Amino acid sequence: MSLTQDALWHKDAVIYQVHVRTFSDSNGDGVGDFQGLAQRLDYLQELGINAIWLMPFFPSPLRDDGYDISDYESVHPAYGTLEDFKKFLAGAHERGIRVIIEMVLNHTSDQHPWFQESRSSQNNPRRDWYVWSETDTRYRGTRIIFVDTEMSNWAWDPISKSYYWHRFFSHQPDLNYDNPAVREQMWNVMKFWLEIGVDAFRLDAVPYLVEREGTSCENLPETHAILKELRRKVDQEFPGRMLLAEANQWPADLRPYFGDGDEFHMAFHFPLMPRMFMGLKLEDRKPITEIMQQTPEIPASCQWCLFLRNHDELTLEMVTDMERDYMYDVYAGSKSMRLNLGIRRRLAPLLDNDRRRIELMNGMLMSLPGTPIIYYGDEIGMGDNIYLGDRNGVRTPMQWSGGWNGGFSSADPESLYSPLLLNPVYGYQAVNVLSQKRTEHSLLSWMQRIIRVRRSTRVFGAGSIEFLYPANHRVLAYVRQLGNETVLVVNNVSSSAQAVELDLRRYKGNILIEMFGRNIFPRVGDLPYLLTMGPYQFYWFRLRRI
Amino acid sequence: MAEESVLTDDFLRQLINVGEVDILVGLPTYNNARTVGPVIEAIRAGIVKSFPRERAVIIDADGGSQDGTPDLVTGASINDVRHASNLYALRTLHSISTQYSDTPASGTALRTILAAAELLRARACAVISPDSTTIEPEWIPRLLRPISHEDFDLVTPVYRRHKFEGLLMRNLLYPMTRAIYGRRLREPYASEFGFSGRLGSQFLGQDVWRHEASRTGTEISLTIAAITGGYRLCQSFLGPKIHTDRSSSDLVPAMRQTVGTLFWSLEATFPAWSTSADLQTVPTHGCEYEVTQEPVRVNRKRLYEMFCSGVGELAPVFSSILSAGTLAELQRMASLSEGDFRYPAELWVRTVYEFAASYHKSVISRDHIIQAMAPLYRGRMFTFLGENRDASAEEIENSVEMLCHEFERLKPYLLEIWNGRE
Numbered sequence: 032m033s034l035t036q037d038a039l040w041h042k043d044a045v046i047y048q049v050h051v052r053t054f055s056d057s058n059g060d061g062v063g064d065f066q067g068l069a070q071r072l073d074y075l076q077e078l079g080i081n082a083i084w085l086m087p088f089f090p091s092p093l094r095d096d097g098y099d100i101s102d103y104e105s106v107h108p109a110y111g112t113l114e115d116f117k118k119f120l121a122g123a124h125e126r127g128i129r130v131i132i133e134m135v136l137n138h139t140s141d142q143h144p145w146f147q148e149s150r151s152s153q154n155n156p157r158r159d160w161y162v163w164s165e166t167d168t169r170y171r172g173t174r175i176i177f178v179d180t181e182m183s184n185w186a187w188d189p190i191s192k193s194y195y196w197h198r199f200f201s202h203q204p205d206l207n208y209d210n211p212a213v214r215e216q217m218w219n220v221m222k223f224w225l226e227i228g229v230d231a232f233r234l235d236a237v238p239y240l241v242e243r244e245g246t247s248c249e250n251l252p253e254t255h256a257i258l259k260e261l262r263r264k265v266d267q268e269f270p271g272r273m274l275l276a277e278a279n280q281w282p283a284d285l286r287p288y289f290g291d292g293d294e295f296h297m298a299f300h301f302p303l304m305p306r307m308f309m310g311l312k313l314e315d316r317k318p319i320t321e322i323m324q325q326t327p328e329i330p331a332s333c334q335w336c337l338f339l340r341n342h343d344e345l346t347l348e349m350v351t352d353m354e355r356d357y358m359y360d361v362y363a364g365s366k367s368m369r370l371n372l373g374i375r376r377r378l379a380p381l382l383d384n385d386r387r388r389i390e391l392m393n394g395m396l397m398s399l400p401g402t403p404i405i406y407y408g409d410e411i412g413m414g415d416n417i418y419l420g421d422r423n424g425v426r427t428p429m430q431w432s433g434g435w436n437g438g439f440s441s442a443d444p445e446s447l448y449s450p451l452l453l454n455p456v457y458g459y460q461a462v463n464v465l466s467q468k469r470t471e472h473s474l475l476s477w478m479q480r481i482i483r484v485r486r487s488t489r490v491f492g493a494g495s496i497e498f499l500y501p502a503n504h505r506v507l508a509y510v511r512q513l514g515n516e517t518v519l520v521v522n523n524v525s526s527s528a529q530a531v532e533l534d535l536r537r538y539k540g541n542i543l544i545e546m547f548g549r550n551i552f553p554r555v556g557d558l559p560y561l562l563t564m565g566p567y568q569f570y571w572f573r574l575r576r577i
Numbered sequence: 578m579a580e581e582s583v584l585t586d587d588f589l590r591q592l593i594n595v596g597e598v599d600i601l602v603g604l605p606t607y608n609n610a611r612t613v614g615p616v617i618e619a620i621r622a623g624i625v626k627s628f629p630r631e632r633a634v635i636i637d638a639d640g641g642s643q644d645g646t647p648d649l650v651t652g653a654s655i656n657d658v659r660h661a662s663n664l665y666a667l668r669t670l671h672s673i674s675t676q677y678s679d680t681p682a683s684g685t686a687l688r689t690i691l692a693a694a695e696l697l698r699a700r701a702c703a704v705i706s707p708d709s710t711t712i713e714p715e716w717i718p719r720l721l722r723p724i725s726h727e728d729f730d731l732v733t734p735v736y737r738r739h740k741f742e743g744l745l746m747r748n749l750l751y752p753m754t755r756a757i758y759g760r761r762l763r764e765p766y767a768s769e770f771g772f773s774g775r776l777g778s779q780f781l782g783q784d785v786w787r788h789e790a791s792r793t794g795t796e797i798s799l800t801i802a803a804i805t806g807g808y809r810l811c812q813s814f815l816g817p818k819i820h821t822d823r824s825s826s827d828l829v830p831a832m833r834q835t836v837g838t839l840f841w842s843l844e845a846t847f848p849a850w851s852t853s854a855d856l857q858t859v860p861t862h863g864c865e866y867e868v869t870q871e872p873v874r875v876n877r878k879r880l881y882e883m884f885c886s887g888v889g890e891l892a893p894v895f896s897s898i899l900s901a902g903t904l905a906e907l908q909r910m911a912s913l914s915e916g917d918f919r920y921p922a923e924l925w926v927r928t929v930y931e932f933a934a935s936y937h938k939s940v941i942s943r944d945h946i947i948q949a950m951a952p953l954y955r956g957r958m959f960t961f962l963g964e965n966r967d968a969s970a971e972e973i974e975n976s977v978e979m980l981c982h983e984f985e986r987l988k989p990y991l992l993e994i995w996n997g998r999e
Binding site: 318321498505 | 632
């Protein structure tokens with residue numbers, strides 16, 4: 032299998048997010064690496080995904096899990112070499128899997144040589160590569176993102192005796208995008224990886240590139256101009272490559288990141304994710320449909336990126352105070368589960384390890400408009416370790432088997448980069464790939480099936496959506512349509528059986544074919560279409576006029 | 578033949594769409610378009626503000642309104658199609674309506690609400706009168722929170738009333754219920770109250786619904802069922818309550834609905850009240866009973882005249898209801914001038930108890946018994962108003978308390994005549 036030549040490949044992708052460190056250790060040093068990841072490509076191909084999103088793998092002091100980069104054009108030695116990366120990339124491409132890598136544009140590590148030079152003297156040529164100030168009072172209208180750890184967006188540098196600007200941790204100084212040399216250098220970095228063959232970048236923290244006094248320093252027109260320029264260069268020199276925006280913003284604020292189809296190809300739909308969890312707990316579709324109503328139309332070539340969980344906390348920045356309190360109470364009863372404005376838990380523990388709810392959430396993830404992302408380990412229902420600091424509790428080693436170190440590494444268990452999960456419910460002996468591969472009805476097998484069904488039609492990736500709003504508010508129903516193909520999705524978000532009447536008059540005469548079992552349901556007539564649904568059940572129906 | 582369901586197919590369909598709820602607020606309506614708008618707004622705000630996380634529904638049991646009342650109620654829904662302009666709701670708030678009949682009947686309305694509450698497994702329910710124009714959103718938590726948070730089963734209201742409002746309550750319903758059942762409930766017959774799902778289900782399952790009396794006045798039956806069933810009762814202060822204007826011709830239907838039901842309930846609960854002697858205080862949330870002093874014009878002369886003419890015209894009826902001594906005393910009073918007329922508390926209590934016993938024995942048509950009581954009640958009102966013309970709130974309270982003691986003191990008399998004298 033090889034990569035298809037499709038400029039819109041991102042719309043039909045199913046993305047698997049993984050950190051190379053967490054996945055598979057080939058050399059027994061306790062840390063996952065590219066050779067290990069390459070050895071697991073067959074597994075990912077069997078799972079059915081067709082894109083991998085790699086978290087940062089560049090040289091870094093690793094004070095923010097690699098988002099503090101100290102060299103953009105190399106591979107962290109713990110993960111292998113650039114050659115290892117290239118071999119992994121070739122292996123992925125051979126299997127029809129595209130590779131998306133991280134590009135942290137906004138800031139570097141304070142250990143990056145650029146920053147070391149910049150801070151070394153006021154006259155250094157790279158002094159102006161970062162945002163320096165004699166006072167810490169500029170840009171006062173700017174919020175602090177990591178409220179649990181940072182008191183200010185300015186940090187005092189004792190070496191150059193001035194303040195530097197940082198939107199994230201103080202060891203991550205922001206680059207100065209008003210400097211043309213910085214913009215040129217970052218394009219060179221991107222070009223370096225594009226020439227190697229990567230298919231896409233997930234551009235980290237893009238709203239914060241430019242600062243202006245009297246603004247929130249987020250989503251500024253100057254920032255968009257920089258991003259458009261990068262996109263223009265990508266299209267010109269590397270057609271078919273893709274840019275994905277990480278911008279934790281409201282949908283209306285996110286819309287400009289798509290431009291007229293000339294900025295980002297994709298952007299994460301951050302506000303949808305907490306509302307899916309909220310709707311499930313409230314047993315009410317309202318949070319989901321409301322945020323979808325607020326989601327603007329985007330250019331035809333663009334796409335939303337949907338996810339249930341990722342390497343960060345379940346962010347609650349894009350909810351109201353009332354909703355946040357509710358989410359904390361129902362999903363993070365223990366304070367240790369909370370971090371910043373979010374909940375640092377994996378999918379299965381969030382859903383009480385309830386298979387029906389896990390399936391329903393994945394069903395919605397795969398059928399709502401957008402490209403789904405599966406966080407590594409969630410396909411087997413891995414748990415988390417809330418006793419590890421920061422977000423490390425959701426970044427524990429992949430559980431491949433019930434054997435030594437869960438099949439992740441041959442190293443001494445004590446030398447692993449992170450302890451394995453050991454508890455009887457989520458530990459590697461209970462939850463692992465090997466045992467689930469042997470069972471037809473395991474979560475892993477089910478995930479393979481749903482990905483296969485999702486990818487059997489382009490309607491989920493590229494089709495339009497129309498919500499049906501049945502009177503039963505516990506049922507979320509929508510019609511996806513692309514050309515002659517129509518799919519009806521019906522989700523019962525409640526814990527009890529439901530009867531629902533759907534107004535399908537406009538599809539009168541169609542037969543409903545359930546897409547998993549391919550069973551035929553009654554023809555649509557004049558009367559409301561009555562469905563009865565078990566707790567957390569969902570249906571995908573293909574509508575056929577025969 | 579199977580008993581006809583109180584739930585129409587359309588209403589059942591609506592209930593299916595609502596599903597299980599935590600909170601249910603019922604509105605028994607009939608042509609209330611003039612007042613129901615602000616009431617429904619207050620209910621909605623009360624639910625959204627005080628119970629934002631609970632699953633809630635507003636249910637309108639309508640008696641055949643022709644003025645668009647049901648549309649006003651259903652328009653209060655908050656969902657993903659219809660948003661409330663001034664409120665943010667975490668979840669869907671359903672507001673649904675059903676027409677239970679072409680003619681209004683408060684008992685049938687309550688039965689409809691109880692049936693919906695049981696089907697939806699509501700834990701805490703409230704009934705609100707659609708003409709309560711003084712309602713505030715706070716009424717909702719005051720009626721529901723004692724149930725949802727403190728496990729009470731029935732919450733009756735305490736209002737701030739004008740001193741000459743609620744006279745039937747003060748002169749008969751409150752003191753008699755208190756004497757008979759031993760609970761200090763200020764409003765045993767309330768147009769606003771809260772009840773638990775378990776009390777609602779228990780009451781719905783009683784055979785009260787087969788009787789004609791169930792068409793009206795079932796609210797007081799619910800209160801009595803809660804008392805005799807050993808459920809946990811409390812009162813909640815709601816604030817001012819203003820009744821819409823009522824003419825004197827409304828008295829007989831009102832008495833049928835309240836006094837008639839109270840008398841009717843005495844039969845089924847006889848084993849309970851005939852043996853109970855304790856008087857228990859009911860916990861009250863918020864302020865105690867309050868009385869305001871604004872002047873109210875009452876035509877006392879008319880009350881006196883109606884008493885006198887009633888005693889004269891209904892003498893044959895009274896002779897089959899009242900004891901000879903009581904009747905003679907009433908006839909003597911009817912001959913007195915307006916200035917000398919006084920209907921003393923003891924005689925009033927004896928009168929009421931003799932009516933209750935006669936109702937029990939059905940000495941004549943029960944409806945006629947209740948109708949016959951109306952002129953006598955007017956005579957008692959004349960005396961109460963005269964005695965308390967310049968009374969302070971405290972003095973009125975003392976007066977009511979003394980009447981209560983009289984009802985309690987003479988309870989053995991009721992027991993004596995209940996099955997004794999024909």
